[in-house]
Amino acid sequence: MKSAYKTLLNINSRKSFKMCLYNSINLLKDLSNQRLITQGAALHGCLIKMGMSSERYIAVKLLNMYLNCRKSFEINHMLKEFNGFDLVVHNCLINANVEWGELDEARRLFDEMPERNEVTWTALVSGLLKYGKVKDAMWYFERNPFQNVFFWTATICGLVQNGLAFQGMKLFLRMLKFRIMPNAVTFTTLIRACGDLCDFELGMSILSLIVKVGFEDELAVSNSLISFNLRLGEIELARQIFDRMEEKDVVSWTAILDMYVEMDNLEEARRIFDDMPERNEVSWSAMIARYSQSGYPEEAVLLFLQMVRSGVKPSTSCFSSAISACASLLALQSGRNIHGQVIKNGIQEDLFVSSSLVDLYCKCGNTEDGRRVFEYSAMQKNVVCWNSMIAGYGLNGQLEEAKELFDQMRNKNSISWNSLIAAYLKIEQFDKVLDVFNEMLLSGETPTKSTFSSVLCACASLASLEKGRNLHGRIVKLGFEFDVYVATALTDMYCKSGNIESSRQLFNRIDRRNEICWTAMIQGLAENGFAEESLTLFEEMLQSSVAPNELILLAVLFACSHCGLIDKGLYYFNLMEKVYNIKPIDKHYTCVVDMLSRSGRLSEAEKFITSMPCEPEANAWAALLSGCKTYKDEKLAEKAARKLSELEDKSGGFVLLSNVYASAGRWLDVLNTRKLMKEKGLKKIGGCSWIEVGNHVHVFFSQDGSHTHSVEIFGILELLKSEMVIS
DNA sequence: ATAGGGTTAG
Numbered sequence: 001m002k003s004a005y006k007t008l009l010n011i012n013s014r015k016s017f018k019m020c021l022y023n024s025i026n027l028l029k030d031l032s033n034q035r036l037i038t039q040g041a042a043l044h045g046c047l048i049k050m051g052m053s054s055e056r057y058i059a060v061k062l063l064n065m066y067l068n069c070r071k072s073f074e075i076n077h078m079l080k081e082f083n084g085f086d087l088v089v090h091n092c093l094i095n096a097n098v099e100w101g102e103l104d105e106a107r108r109l110f111d112e113m114p115e116r117n118e119v120t121w122t123a124l125v126s127g128l129l130k131y132g133k134v135k136d137a138m139w140y141f142e143r144n145p146f147q148n149v150f151f152w153t154a155t156i157c158g159l160v161q162n163g164l165a166f167q168g169m170k171l172f173l174r175m176l177k178f179r180i181m182p183n184a185v186t187f188t189t190l191i192r193a194c195g196d197l198c199d200f201e202l203g204m205s206i207l208s209l210i211v212k213v214g215f216e217d218e219l220a221v222s223n224s225l226i227s228f229n230l231r232l233g234e235i236e237l238a239r240q241i242f243d244r245m246e247e248k249d250v251v252s253w254t255a256i257l258d259m260y261v262e263m264d265n266l267e268e269a270r271r272i273f274d275d276m277p278e279r280n281e282v283s284w285s286a287m288i289a290r291y292s293q294s295g296y297p298e299e300a301v302l303l304f305l306q307m308v309r310s311g312v313k314p315s316t317s318c319f320s321s322a323i324s325a326c327a328s329l330l331a332l333q334s335g336r337n338i339h340g341q342v343i344k345n346g347i348q349e350d351l352f353v354s355s356s357l358v359d360l361y362c363k364c365g366n367t368e369d370g371r372r373v374f375e376y377s378a379m380q381k382n383v384v385c386w387n388s389m390i391a392g393y394g395l396n397g398q399l400e401e402a403k404e405l406f407d408q409m410r411n412k413n414s415i416s417w418n419s420l421i422a423a424y425l426k427i428e429q430f431d432k433v434l435d436v437f438n439e440m441l442l443s444g445e446t447p448t449k450s451t452f453s454s455v456l457c458a459c460a461s462l463a464s465l466e467k468g469r470n471l472h473g474r475i476v477k478l479g480f481e482f483d484v485y486v487a488t489a490l491t492d493m494y495c496k497s498g499n500i501e502s503s504r505q506l507f508n509r510i511d512r513r514n515e516i517c518w519t520a521m522i523q524g525l526a527e528n529g530f531a532e533e534s535l536t537l538f539e540e541m542l543q544s545s546v547a548p549n550e551l552i553l554l555a556v557l558f559a560c561s562h563c564g565l566i567d568k569g570l571y572y573f574n575l576m577e578k579v580y581n582i583k584p585i586d587k588h589y590t591c592v593v594d595m596l597s598r599s600g601r602l603s604e605a606e607k608f609i610t611s612m613p614c615e616p617e618a619n620a621w622a623a624l625l626s627g628c629k630t631y632k633d634e635k636l637a638e639k640a641a642r643k644l645s646e647l648e649d650k651s652g653g654f655v656l657l658s659n660v661y662a663s664a665g666r667w668l669d670v671l672n673t674r675k676l677m678k679e680k681g682l683k684k685i686g687g688c689s690w691i692e693v694g695n696h697v698h699v700f701f702s703q704d705g706s707h708t709h710s711v712e713i714f715g716i717l718e719l720l721k722s723e724m725v726i727s
Numbered sequence: 728a729t730a731g732g733g734t735t736a737g
Contacts, residue, residue, distance in 0.1 A: 450737035
């Protein structure tokens with residue numbers, strides 16, 4: 001286009017007037033579409049010089065260009081040139097107001113017009129649909145006296161874009177009854193509608209129509225068919241269509257890029273991206289988004305930087321994907337830099353951009369800046385923006401703020417509820433999790449898979465088998481039972497409530513097991529005393545394609561320790577770095593100390609704990625101390641207790657130590673230890689147990705008052721005792 | 728008037 005522009009400016013008078021006029025109009029259209037106002041104004045100057053600026057077509061195109069760029073001074077100047085507003089000028093104004101989102105003004109113009117044509121009606125109806133005013137649009141639709149393909153196609157398309165694919169299809173049938181011939185654009189819209197409806201059969205009937213009318217080789221039609229097939233998982237068909245296309249454009253290439261993403265082959269997608277004959281901002285944004293969504297945020301940010309460096313102006317989509325990638329990386333500084341670019345580009349009110357910025361600041365622990373972005377984004381914020389802010393407060397444990405915002409929300413969706421539930425889960429207010437879940441059900445919102453995974457997690461923490469079973473029932477009804485996330489949460493819940501049999505049954509029926517669900521089962525078996533089975537399962541996992549992780553090895557070591565399989569435990573521990581490439585953390589070392597201490601290999605345990613490359617946890621010393629108690633090693637016990645009291649201000653170590661002294665008969669030391677505890681203000685925390693009756697959890701403490709109804713409970717107990725004696 | 732790209736929860 002640049003060369004066309006140069007040629008035109010260098011045009012000399014020998015060229016025919018008509019030719020020049022034609023070229024100018026096309027060029028103005030391009031400049032206007034690309035918002036190249038400087039070049040446009042220069043061309044305007046040339047046209048004035050050549051005495052062509054008041055030529056009717058040219059003048060209209062110039063007006064359109066200035067409207068597109070919202071240059072009010074030039075717009076007013078152009079409007080003065082026209083003698084009164086005729087139909088065409090009026091249509092231009094309506095289109096521009098729709099573009100600016102000034103719907104009321106567009107409607108006012110429409111109502112004022114002395115005469116209207118099909119363009120006027122199409123502009124108004126498609127404008128209303130663009131801003132979601134479906135009812136109003138359909139009111140005008142029924143009253144339009146002018147019928148043509150453009151009008152019908154625009155309306156069908158508007159309905160589809162508002163998520164009303166079925167209504168769109170119905171309108172298409174009416175269109176056929178009116179004997180209006182669909183064109184290629186109509187068909188691309190219809191194929192998209194079939195994709196929205198996930199209806200392969202319907203898509204195929206539309207395709208048969210396309211072939212019948214002879215549009216199957218149209219570029220846009222083929223492109224829409226590629227994405228239709230991809231959406232329905234027909235990867236082979238998508239590929240076939242792409243391969244047999246004679247002409248391919250950026251859209252085709254960008255669509256086929258998604259095919260490889262669908263096949264989990266990001267390297268190949270990247271190769272397509274690098275080898276594409278042409279790229280535009282959409283191709284860039286597609287690739288950046290795919291990296292970010294598929295768990296490769298570093299690549300997403302790198303590609304974004306490469307895009308900026310290569311001089312392509314990032315679109316708002318690129319910005320939101322790049323910011324989201326920074327959020328996953330917790331890269332606050334890079335995120336701030338991009339935020340600066342956002343402000344420079346004047347797109348801080350865009351809801352996609354501001355939502356991802358809110359998320360970025362909150363994920364990085366800065367809810368104040370998050371709130372600032374939230375406040376300064378668009379006046380009419382959408383659900384996503386609100387949800388990001390609520391989830392952000394939740395992530396940082398600011399429950400009051402989250403709840404307040406949640407209560408202010410008018411249009412909540414399931415994610416809003418899930419965010420609040422997750423927030424309570426995070427601060428371990430498990431009862432609140434269940435309360436909010438009940439409120440959610442009462443409000444009529446349908447729980448999703450992630451709702452269940454959160455609520456089940458709360459049940460597992462409460463070891464509330466009754467509620468967990470209840471949820472399981474709902475899950476079965478909704479058909480979520482074998483979703484990996486839900487099934488894992490269920491498995492974990494049953495493990496934590498001691499119902500290992502149900503866990504096993506569930507686990508065996510999960511087909512695509514990920515590392516999280518293996519961890520849950522291996523850990524659950526180990527903690528419930530099925531250590532050997534747990535290790536067998538671990539061996540089974542090693543045979544599958546899932547690689548072990550930190551947590552699984554922790555569970556494995558735990559199992560070995562509880563099974564007395566010390567050498568096996570040490571064997572796995574040694575494999576961690578060498579074979580599985582996992583650097584042991586303090587928790588793994590603690591496990592090994594525990595393992596050695598339990599079996600009485602105390603000096604080995606001591607050697608191990610002192611040669612650790614990282615600082616031992618307090619629990620490691622506690623494990624050693626506990627071993628000392630079992631095997632009556634007072635000297636080592638004193639050392640361990642000292643270390644333990646240096647690391648944490650809890651009573652556990654002192655209690656253990658005094659027990660060690662007691663079993664050795666050193667009563668004076670017992671007294672001294674107790675005294676020391678008192679001086680430090682430490683008190684032994686009593687154990688507690690609980691039982692669930694009906695909908696209520698009853699907690700019993702081993703020491704004080706124990707239960708609000710303990711007098712009655714003990715009374716009944718005495719009564720039962722006497723009954724038993726009598727019978 | 729169209730086909731390809733965007734944000735939030737687990």
